[in-house]
Amino acid sequence: MKLNDVQRIAHLSSLDLSQAEAEAVLPQLQAVFALVEEMQAVDTSGLAPLAHPILFLRDLAQPLRSDAVTEVDHRAENMQSAPAEQDGYFLVPRVIE
Template sequence: MNLDDVQRIAHLSRLELSQAEAEAVLPQLQAIFSLVEEMQAVDTAGLEPLAHPILFLRDLAQPMRVDLVSESDRRVENMTSAPAQQEGYFLVPRVIE
């Protein structure tokens, strides 16, 4: 990768880069592409894809909480302060005609 490539990528991305900015970005892009090349070199044949990368680290995975009802139905109490209601639903002014 060279400065011409950086300018071409900037043009395709609709970015204006000065020569100094392009020179500053060049080593960063080279490092990114180097990392991508390293990752592509890894043999992943026979490995099943993960739904989420954290699933690989079972000890760090966030456990799912038990899906239990923690609050009781308070609809009647909540509806007492409603300025307008009908059949247990809040009535609001029409916004879109």
């Protein structure tokens, strides 16, 4: 990766990088791409993909808490400070027509 690659990526990302900023970002991007190349070099042909890493770490992972309501509904109290509301929702000015 070269400096003009960094400037091209910045342009495609709509970022305005100065020459000094591009020079500072270059070694960081090179390190990221080096890590990606290192990861791609690993032979994973005999391994089945994991749906989620928690399946692999089930014995090590903390169990998920139960999905239970632990707080009461404060909607009426929260709506008291609203300048405008309708059916329990905040009303805001339309910004897109």
